[in-house]
Amino acid sequence: MNFSAEHLIGLALALLIILSFVGRDNPRRAFRSIKAFKELRRSIELSVEDGSQLQISLGRDGVLGPHSAAAFAGLTLLNQVANTAADSDQPPIATTGDPALMLMAQDTLRHAYQRLEIPEHYHPLLGQATGLTPFSYASGSLAQLLDGSVSASALVGHHAEEAALISTASGTRGAFSLGGSPDLSGQALLFASTDEPLLGEEVYATGAYLDAGPAHQASLRAQDVLRWVIILAVLITAGLPLLEGLL
């Protein structure tokens, strides 16, 4: 039997549904600790206390491209940050290089303000498209970072080389920075230039680690199961010809 992409999608969907109901209250299934998320939580609390601002950079790839999943992870982060910090003196601000993502960021923020019952505090410019090309997006985000009273900056979404400009500016300002991107060059640059980088699939674990809901936790568990399936598949497909050769 050939294992195709459709089989993987079907298996992932089945796992997502099963793990949404099974074992979600089991304390033994706690996730490993990721320092980046601990530090992010601390930064959110500190920003609320000292009245400074949090900047979430959602990247420059929209919701239609292959990297849209990272943008959705960024929106989840924005939602969780807004739930905590929207009623502070300096509400969180979202920057992006894609107009569709800007609209979604504005919508996410507006709903957070409605949930907190302070819709009058919401302003559409809290979600900004700072530029529509990679470097214009970065320079616009950078200006926002340097002009405001930003104490923490999180880059979660599709970022490539331009991410280093934003995260280095954040470091120069003394602000905490966290970054994750599906782009490999972006990951390498964020590893070097942020305080806490998110590597590989960690960027998609944002919701699960920031208590965004059971679907996020089920999704992370399904991801772990599928990883083991792939490891076994790789070992079997590599080991079988070797065994055949030996026998």
Place this chain on the structure above:
Amino acid sequence: MNWRVHTPVAAAVAIVSGGLVLASLLIPGLDEARNRVLNWAILLAALGLLLGLANLFRVHWEKLRNRQNPAYSGVLIAAMLVTFAVTLWEGSRAELPSWIFNNIQVPIETSLMAVLAASLTLAAARMFQKRSDRISLTFGIALFIILLGSGPLFGMEIPFFTRTLTPIVSGFLAAGALRGLLIGVALGTLLTGLRVLVGADRPYGG
């Protein structure tokens, strides 16, 4: 306007569209419906481009009014209006819009690329000050080996690096690690996509 009424409608539209796209991946014969939904999405995204421009204009207009770095915002608004008017008048493939793009936009972005090189050197130095763990050490050693093996240094080639060590590090060790990262990214993308398509996660505020 009561947005609470609109939220279930937005969620329903998203779940139905997502469900259709997901079903078309698993059930044969739904390709045409999927393509139609995707074409609508592309059309809406193109409309979003105009809204993005309007947002950019508004951000800098507010900055201009509040005298917050007004010179930069003034230049941006003036350039935006001129480019928009010229492109609208002559068409995007005409000579003048192409000249503006090739002689203003491209050099500015290239200069930012040059700034990036300086930023990265600074970032690498800072990284070793801030984090001195095993991963950072591995990153630093790999960086050192690949830099030394990527070409002649001051006109001198170091054969041990260029012919032996760098191919091993970049061709085997780094390639294996990259594949591992890509598998993680692919799984994360798949599960996040499924979560959004079945409506279990609604990051559009619903």
